[in-house]
Amino acid sequence: MTTTISATENYNKIYNELKTEIDGLLARVMQGRQPASLYEPGAYIMESPGKRIRPLLVLFSAKAVGGNYDRVMNAAVAVEMLHNFTLVHDDIMDNSEKRRGRATLHVKYDLSTAILTGDVLLAAAYEHLQKDLNGNARAVEYFTRGLIEVCEGQSLDKDFENREEVTLAEYLVMIGKKTAALLQMCCTVGATLGGGSDREIEALGGYGRLMGLAFQVRDDLLDITADAVQLGKPVGGDILEGKKSFLLLKALQKAGAGASPQAAEDRNMLRRLIANKGADAWEIPAFKAMYQRLGVIADAENEVEKLTLQALEKLNVLKNEEDRELFTSLANALLNRTK
């Protein structure tokens, strides 16, 4: 997965231009609406900074199949609004007080405001999507399918918090719905509105889904391997919370298969983490050492690599080299790689 310097430069230039345009649209999207009690909190959320990867996927997908950016700008705004709807409601469910360094909506305002603002963000997302339909009702179907999967994924994620046993396969289904379905939907909606063929829509949707999976496994990996400063939060947060991440579930799988005293000790430590719904900060290095010994850090890296390669393979459907390069650069950016 390498791109030439000029391809990366080209991507950065296009990314920055489009991001500026999207940010401008998002900043205005809740303006001029009443009542303020509903749309001020909405504006607060839509103005919060973000990488805008999802709108970008809509735009790239539309253009890659022969459409153009201008005709899917509202759809691009729509997916970011849908994304923000999920963040607002998830933050309530997860009792999160901060997001991207800012107070979450239910903390800044109150529970009712947060629920209702989430609801209206979703409604306004549909409103925006409609503006770019041009009679293409199929894009609404993809949009709704993505929304349903996101709800199902969040429900599974909450389930897993209270379950003793979760398999790696179940975990992959969950992140497929909670994280990857939305990226997939961005691509299918963009490709549909751009006038893509079924083959193109499916391939780009596959790219989005696989990249979503890769992104989430990478996220689990960074929790333990990243530098705290780069990560912007303490390392090992998933261990503190006992989160059933790729690493934890893979470690359970591997330690569960071993008959050695070491494997038994590892199993006990992992089981205790789950039973206690978390561990103390001083235990994090021991978990990291175990993950390294069991090879699950390498496994996660390989999984990210495998998923990314599968995603990039989907791009073969695209005729234009520049489009393939844009999606490849976006994959690099998403996975935070320098090359």
Add this chain to the structure above:
Amino acid sequence: MTTTISATENYNKIYNELKTEIDGLLARVMQGRQPASLYEPGAYIMESPGKRIRPLLVLFSAKAVGGNYDRVMNAAVAVEMLHNFTLVHDDIMDNSEKRRGRATLHVKYDLSTAILTGDVLLAAAYEHLQKDLNGNARAVEYFTRGLIEVCEGQSLDKDFENREEVTLAEYLVMIGKKTAALLQMCCTVGATLGGGSDREIEALGGYGRLMGLAFQVRDDLLDITADAVQLGKPVGGDILEGKKSFLLLKALQKAGAGASPQAAEDRNMLRRLIANKGADAWEIPAFKAMYQRLGVIADAENEVEKLTLQALEKLNVLKNEEDRELFTSLANALLNRTK
């Protein structure tokens, strides 16, 4: 607003048949879906009994413009799901523990489950609507417009709880959005999918909106005039909560205009009700007496009558006498009249 006995009998027959069919569909709508953590609570809500007025409005509207019931059954299910989405989220915001005699979702399960179930009900509502579109994307626009208004209406309603001053005009805007917009949407969606002309869609939408307003004012009225047994809850609940109902706001308007000592006393009593966000049960008869003295009970009755007549006038757009009779009987049923 009178209908012949045979027209009422015809309505009752059709109503009962359609309600049975709708109830059957609603009972199945959440089945066969995973995860159970999401769809079991969804089924619990969709199985709760209801008059199914909103689906009926979709069906009647489609048929009245030349469509047929079978082709809008999914849309009928969709509006009931949207309605239930609003109930689930409103019950959280209002801290309601019971609805139609059953535990509300956040009480039976928990807050996260209730938020997420509401979300997926809304998503599944769009999913069902799509099945009946046949390329008619305009129905999705009406659907979304109704949804946005419902959110805005709920936001205004929550606002009003904390405001000292609310005018009757503001109140009518609020119930227009919170209650009437959804009934309007049922009619516009049904008429659109039934192949109605712009004139028919607008007229039936107008009928729905006006009936929604009449229904809400009637609801405010029943709170004080109804028999507790018939109402299924204690009389005067709005006074206990200090709810800024049609009666309270109209009374404020009328007492505010008077220079007499009686008017000053009434103003004080009403102001105290608002400042204290409610009154005690023993004060209810005094409020009722005041409302009668000020004539606001008669005003509310006249308002319901006026709105209903305006609604029925919209039916002139319909060619078929039987359709007009069905909508008239539905209006009677909605306002709980015996003739």
